[in-house]
Structure formats: structure tokens, C-alpha cells
Amino acid sequence: MSPTVRILALWLGFAGSHLALSSLPVRRRIVGGIGEMPFRGLYSLVAFAFFIPLVWTYFGHKHAGPWLWMLPHTTLLRWTVYAGMGVAFVLVVAGFARPSPAAIVPGDPKPRGVYRITRHPVLMGAGLFGLVHLLPNGSAADVAFFGGFPLFALIGCAHQDRRKLATDPGFRRFYEATAFLPFTGRSALQGVRELLPTVAGIGILVAVVVRYFHASWFGG
Numbered sequence: 001m002s003p004t005v006r007i008l009a010l011w012l013g014f015a016g017s018h019l020a021l022s023s024l025p026v027r028r029r030i031v032g033g034i035g036e037m038p039f040r041g042l043y044s045l046v047a048f049a050f051f052i053p054l055v056w057t058y059f060g061h062k063h064a065g066p067w068l069w070m071l072p073h074t075t076l077l078r079w080t081v082y083a084g085m086g087v088a089f090v091l092v093v094a095g096f097a098r099p100s101p102a103a104i105v106p107g108d109p110k111p112r113g114v115y116r117i118t119r120h121p122v123l124m125g126a127g128l129f130g131l132v133h134l135l136p137n138g139s140a141a142d143v144a145f146f147g148g149f150p151l152f153a154l155i156g157c158a159h160q161d162r163r164k165l166a167t168d169p170g171f172r173r174f175y176e177a178t179a180f181l182p183f184t185g186r187s188a189l190q191g192v193r194e195l196l197p198t199v200a201g202i203g204i205l206v207a208v209v210v211r212y213f214h215a216s217w218f219g220g
Contacts, residue, residue: 003061004140010057011148014050019159021046024166058145065140077135082211084132088125090203095121097199101174109174116191119178120157127153
């Protein structure tokens with residue numbers, strides 16, 4: 001089995017197990033049998049069981065397979081990647097720093113801050129991370145690995161929306177007031193202004209640190 005096929009198989013296992021375990025019939029049955037907290041532990045364990053081998057396989061076979069595209073590493077390309085990574089890390093940090101109103105029951109469903117930009121900041125940040133990495137990495141193994149992030153983000157977020165709409169009557173108000181894709185809603189600029197400077201600063205700092213140590217941590 002080629003590295004590209006192994007990466008694709010691990011992505012399918014990771015995404016498939018996520019979608020299966022979080023589907024309403026399966027989730028209800030397991031939670032009813034073992035409880036909420038053990039279910040979350042099982043969910044995380046299964047995720048790590050696929051994700052760790054996925055990352056390990058890719059880093060053991062970086063740039064393997066035929067090249068599907070090869071963009072010149074110009075200054076414009078580099079700064080496009082840097083800017084995309086900065087936005088991605090800010091979305092992820094802001095998503096962890098401010099709990100989603102949709103996750104607070106009972107709570108005010110009005111979106112603020114990063115949730116005016118997208119209602120799924122963590123997953124969409126991960127998707128943007130993969131998307132910008134596709135620009136300079138065009139081998140089959142690269143595309144299989146980094147392309148999985150935006151695909152999983154889109155599928156996972158849509159699946160989460162459907163599940164929440166079916167189980168939480170209060171979620172619809174939050175759903176209708178927020179955007180699925182980042183920066184596509186009418187209040188996105190207001191969301192940018194509402195981001196805490198500390199949160200935005202941490203996200204950008206993380207992006208700078210990762211860029212500075214990228215060669216020693218991850219190679220070329």
C-alpha cells in the first residue's frame with residue numbers, strides 16, 4: 001500500500017469514526033449504556049487512534065508520490081501562507097478562549113467575537129491550516145494529508161449543525177445569526193473588532209513561533 005493510500009485510509013477512518021460516533025442513534029445508545037463522560041473519553045481515544053498514525057505516516061513519507069502541482073516559492077506565495085496561518089491560529093485560539101453560545105444551555109444565543117466570523121472557529125481554523133499548506137505542497141502524499149483538513153472541517157461542521165438543529169431547539173437562533181464559512185457573514189468585520197487583543201495576539205504569536213521553528217520541528 002502506497003503512503004498516499006495509507007494517508008487516505010487513515011483520514012477515512014478518522015472522519016468516519018467521528019461521524020459514526022456522533023450520529024444521533026449511535027451516540028444515544030452508547031451514552032445510555034456508559035454515560036456522557038466515558039463516551040467523551042471513548043470518542044477522544046478513537047480519534048487519537050487514527051490521527052496519531054495519520055500524522056506519523058505523513059511525516060515518514062513527506063512529498064511522496066507524483067507531484068500534482070508545483071508552484072514557485074515566491075515572496076507572494078510565502079506571505080500568503082504566513083497570512084493564512086495567522087488567521088487560522090487566531091480562529092483556533094479564539095474558539096477555545098470563548099465558549100460557543102450554542103454550547104451553553106441555557107444561554108444567550110447571540111454570537112459575539114469570533115462567532116460573528118464563523119460558528120465553527122476551531123474546525124474552520126484547522127481547515128484553513130490545511131488549505132494554505134496545499135499551495136506549496138503539491139505531491140500526492142501532501143495533497144492527501146493537507147487536503148483532509150478542509151474536507152473534514154466542511155463535512156464535520158455540516159454534520160454538527162444537523163445534529164444540533166435536531167436536538168437543541170435553541171440552536172436555530174444561533175445558527176441563523178452566524179456564518180458557516182469564515183468571513184462570509186454580514187457581521188464578520190464586527191467580529192474581528194470584537195476579538196480580544198490578547199486572544200488575537202496569542203494566535204499570531206503561535207503562528208510566528210511555528211514559522212520560526214518550522215524547519216527544525218517539521219523539516220522542509
